[in-house]
Amino acid sequence: MFKKHKDWIFLNLPAIFLFIFAFLMPDARGLMLSTLGYCALALLIIVLSLNPLISLFPTRVFLKKLNHHRRIIGVAVFTYGFCHAFLYIQKKGWSFFTQWLFHPIIVPAFLALIIFSILAITSNKVSLKKLGFPLWKRIHNKVYIAEALIFIHMLLQGGTTRLVATSVFPPLWMLQYIRRKKRQRKAALKQQADEAVRLSSRAP
Numbered sequence: 208m209f210k211k212h213k214d215w216i217f218l219n220l221p222a223i224f225l226f227i228f229a230f231l232m233p234d235a236r237g238l239m240l241s242t243l244g245y246c247a248l249a250l251l252i253i254v255l256s257l258n259p260l261i262s263l264f265p266t267r268v269f270l271k272k273l274n275h276h277r278r279i280i281g282v283a284v285f286t287y288g289f290c291h292a293f294l295y296i297q298k299k300g301w302s303f304f305t306q307w308l309f310h311p312i313i314v315p316a317f318l319a320l321i322i323f324s325i326l327a328i329t330s331n332k333v334s335l336k337k338l339g340f341p342l343w344k345r346i347h348n349k350v351y352i353a354e355a356l357i358f359i360h361m362l363l364q365g366g367t368t369r370l371v372a373t374s375v376f377p378p379l380w381m382l383q384y385i386r387r388k389k390r391q392r393k394a395a396l397k398q399q400a401d402e403a404v405r406l407s408s409r410a411p
Contacts, residue, residue: 214276218283222246226290240294245371247287248357252375254280255354259382262389278330281350285327288320312363319356322349354379 222243229239257274264270299307307313326347328334335343354376361372 214279215282218250218279219286222283222287222290226294229294236294236298240291240298243287243291243294247284247291248361248371248375250280250284250287251354251357252379254284255350255379256382259386262386263382282327282330285320285323288323292316292320312360315356315360315363319353319360322353322356326350326353 225239225243225246229236253273254277257270257277261267261270261274308317326349329338329343329346338346358372358376361368363369
């Protein structure tokens with residue numbers, strides 16, 4: 208049982224420990240809040256960088272092995288993000304949350320957490336089979352909306368958080384842009400090849 212779920216435990220258990228520690232040590236709650244948030248960010252950057260990096264470095268075995276754990280890493284993003292959000296509400300108070308639910312800083316994070324929760328729930332073979340790959344893929348592509356929402360959430364906070372956001376997201380966007388252009392070139396070449404075959408088949 209442990210061997211089967213060891214990767215999930217390895218990634219998610221620290222979030223639970225940090226969450227519990229924050230309640231046992233109220234003075235450290237602010238530090239745990241930041242730590243959980245930055246861990247969620249780091250895991251999000253990793254999971255979104257995998258496909259672009261594999262596209263650029265297709266022979267790197269390490270990247271391919273890490274990509275096998277893509278879904279588990281994605282679920283961990285939700286785990287850390289949820290613990291981060293819950294601690295924030297607990298720290299500020301539930302009345303604060305209801306008052307500030309529509310604050311420009313809170314709204315993007317809240318919407319991103321909803322997306323992450325949907326992705327976490329459907330990150331399994333059962334959901335893939337029931338939904339079918341096309342629909343499942345469309346749902347999971349919403350992670351890019353969450354990516355933008357998290358950037359806005361961090362950018363509006365200013366200070367160190369804004370500095371971190373403007374340091375880690377642009378390189379990710381560059382990788383994603385390079386991968387997208389590479390896929391477009393590949394699709395164009397395939398289309399040209401198919402057209403050439405079609406024309407040659409018509410030749411007398």
